[in-house]
Amino acid sequence: MKGEGKMVFKSKLKWVGLVGLVLSAFSLCTHFLLARYTDDEGISQYQSAITIFSWRPMFENADLSTLKPLYRRLWGPVRRLESLHPHANPRGNYAVPVSQTNGYIFVRIRGDFHEIRNSISDVVVISRLLNATLVIPEIQSATSSKGISSQFKSFAYLYNEDQFMAALANDVNIVKTLPKNLKGARRKKEIPTFNVPHSASPFFYLHHVLPVLNRHSVVELVVSEGGCLQAMLPPHLEDYQRLRCRVAFHALRFRQEVQELATKILNRLRATHRPFIAYDLGITRDVLAYYGCAELFQDVHTELIQHRRAWMLKRGIVKGNLTVNSEDQRRNGSCPLMPEEVGILLRAYGYSWDTVIYVSAREVFGGQKKLIPFHAMFENVVDRTSLTSPWELNKIYGHEPNLVDKYPKPPPSAKEEIKFEAWKTSGPRPRPLPPPPARPKSYNIEGWWGWVAESDNEPETTVMELRTNAHKLLWEAIDYTICVEADVFIPGFDRDGKGHPNFASLVMGHRLYQSAASKTFRLDRKKVVEHMEEIRDHLYEANRTWITSVRRHLRKSIIDRLAEESTKSKSLSFLSFPVPECSCLRPEIEALNYSSSPSTPSQFLAGLGGMHPCPSWMNNNTISSPNDKETDEDLDDDVTTSQLLFRSSSDNHEGDGEEINTKEDTQMEDQEELEGGES
Template sequence: MRRGPGSEASLRRRRGPARLWVAVAALVAGTIWLCSSSSVGLFGASYRVQDVDVNKLWRTADSNGWRASSAPRTYWSPPPTESESSGYLRVRCNGGLNQQRSAICNAVVAARIMNATLVLPELDTNSFWHDESGFVGIYDVPHFIKTLKYDVRIVMSIPETTANGKTKKLKAHQIRPPRDAPVSWYATVALEKMKKYGAVYLTPFSHRLAEDIDDPELQRLRCRVNYHALRFKPHIMKTSSEIVTKLRSEGHFMSIHLRFELDMLAFAGCIDIFRPQEQKILLKYRKEHFAEKILIPRERRLIGKCPLTPEEVGLILRAMGFDNTTRIYLASGELFGGKRFMKPFKAMFPRLENHSTVGPGKLEENTQGLAGSAVDYMVCLLSDIFIPTYDGPSNFANNLMGHRLYYGFRTTITPNRKALAPIFIDRAQGRTAGFEQRIRQVMFNTHFGGPHKRIHPESFYTNSWPECFCQTNTRNHADQCPPDNINDVLESQFQSEEEMEEARATNQTDSSGQAEETMI
């Protein structure tokens, strides 16, 4: 039986034991799957800050027996054929690379909810990156379609239709979906429009499906899209591989996402550390791009809404015990405020690289716009330690933290900006007693990328535990790891359904033939 469009409840019938087998060749295969050791917390349940060995951070965080698994745990019906489909779903994904990445995941889930055929998602590259590479220029399209062939039917474009001897392209009905729309909106409002017009075009499509979905199988589908189907094109993977190989040739390296850029600083309202002329630029940008709102920089800093400065990042690393031989890869756009903000950081940690300074001679040709962000993403994913300096909904840092969690609980050091703010304010005012001890007290009070409960406002894309994880040894049936090789299992299910349909058709033909013979 293939599923009909139905409501949320109809999405929960189906599914049988299965599991994704994934080759751990991240740069070549792009799929991710690792196991780790079993204990609680990187440093154990309790520790004294002065006893922490920072060298342990170069290892992956402890898994407590969990590992990644986005395979369905219950019966998962194959996608509809062309004749069974409810219609065609087009979406336009706006924002930066990782906001678009989340939107692509949501588009696949939306198509599944509506029993629809998904048209390859459009990326609104012009408004943000000013390039026209689009989905086909960034992602491996054949791999994307093949990986999701048991989940949704995907086409490159809406096909032409023929009526009264005339051929024309089916026009999609445009809809602006509500922000964080529930599953029920897609199963009713959007589906009704799709059935009426044959195709719908959802735009814009950033944050247009609720993150909290009361169906773990749909959440696991999000993970299959994000961590398995979305693989960058070969030239991006090759460039990333060359950078990682060169960085790792001299030992461990960490990556840092410095979100100290014009747009984020203007959005956050953190302008008090800049010169008057720079403040004017920030205020002008904010007025042109964001809703009017009175923001007081000191208050913003105290509630953790200001990105860390490069110098603050350096002070944190030094307080934690990293020395000036530490090799660091910087992922960032153009830093606002010029070299004076980077100077103190470079003095503390001189071994700094980015995708323009390390790699092959013609590297820069392959690292513009979305492609450059994609290279940064892969290098940060594969680094031994990743440090975000600012996190927000569906952005670079959040998606990477979630990907690294899925990729074997790779160490992520997440500064608590709210807890750190009064420490840095005291330092700026000359109160430096116990500065490094206070920093360590904050920084070592974290999970470092290990499994942990997702608490609002933490995003599902930042932490997909426990839905997209399983335990190798557990008495809880819901957490048990499903059987190996989801592709073989689902293909077997798919072929079984086809054989059953053929058998039913044969039986009907035989019955008709027997009736005719009886009549004769």
């Protein structure tokens, strides 16, 4: 009986174990099914709440009143530019494109993000100028040969093709591909090709390209300099300038996955219920080489910059000597501002240690160590990596082929036969041993810069590096969206490695078009360096006079530098300054501004010339009353000198983080609040 009882008991245990295993398997299956089919948005929200943020925002005071004069000075709109509004619609007689065109224009575009954006706007204008059908441009940095996902085809890797075609339906005929017969001719290299010069004139296209287009029904344009049409067009082509604006600011939308991630990052920044600054570094190897700023860095970075400058000199990209006095270049304002200098400017202007700052950068040449002083001055410094998880970034890349060998092959060993032959031919003893066989280059190089110590020639770009360059386009697309929407934007540099307007210039142009009153600092780097030289021996301690001078410069840069940019940047890139062609003036705001302060907007707008009044349907919005405006009092007043202490993030975050511990500092802060911040 006892034996039978034990058998029954063991049998029951087996059944219990079996049921447990079945339930476990069912639970796992359910979990995987939920993970597979749950809505992506729900997953991303779950992930964002748990794993995303390496950023833990720290704020001194949760109450940030928008009614205070100090808030208006730091974050408020530029009242003197509130009268400018975006208006890029055609004016006058503007015919829709006809179905019968002169032929097809196929375009291959090379370059970085800002060059691609400029070039696309130009080729659309050229297509309308020549009455041609535009084939959606091919972005060379985003082709399948660069190791990116095969689910995207060049242009679609970065932008939304359907939106692009729909937005320009009334301007240009656009198709996705060439007809089959022309596609075959292109594969056989039978269609005429033009390597278009930078900033070519309309005359070039009308008298050189158009006749060839009429004969062959197709031409191929290769654009590699970041723009294939001159920035300034004759007055009778003003509607073509507005077409540029419609392309850049309306038709060019990023593809859905990229746009959604950029919106998520923007929402995460806004979730703090605080305004934020976007800061574009502009510190790239090409820029430093082009302007001769190598000596601002040390060791291997200087060597890398000098190597690139030698490469530029050899190809005629830059003129001059290989060795340039970098300190003189810096004093002339020809070198990017370092993050430490920008941080000191922002702190001197009044932004506290807990200000949220988004750092935009295609690359940070010199490494993250260049940002250490900046992080010490501001606690809440973030970028796209600290506001997203790795899987969110990987999602926008799509499924990419594996280019990394998980099991790298060991260095090849010398063959025994070679050793024996060497011994036979080495002569009488003592026999000198032959040199060891050369190892593959990958085993000799320590780090991405290792080739500098071994060769005068930079190694060829690998497929992995080409893929990373394609990824950088997506990173810049995200940064571009954040910078355009930021409450305040400040650039570290506004030129690229060819002397043309760069990413930051496009951002400033977009902000001027979309929301001219948004605060955008356009720094005069030469004057900034002069300010920095005044306190070179005590960078983190400044007297009242110096602070007042810096604040005046920053406030003036918002308005006064616009007139200079309208001649310098605009002549190189129309999209960096699309005013007045793509803007209009609200009449009632203009009247209020002129009556309250005759010199405020009138001089600037008169200097631009050709300002069009806004249509009547745009004049229904509420406008600022003159009573809301703060007087632009001079910042000079006779107050005893004081010290400005920049506390690091490791300090005790108590107090206002700006001027502390002295009676004079308190007086200065009170005076700033009384002055407000009318720009």
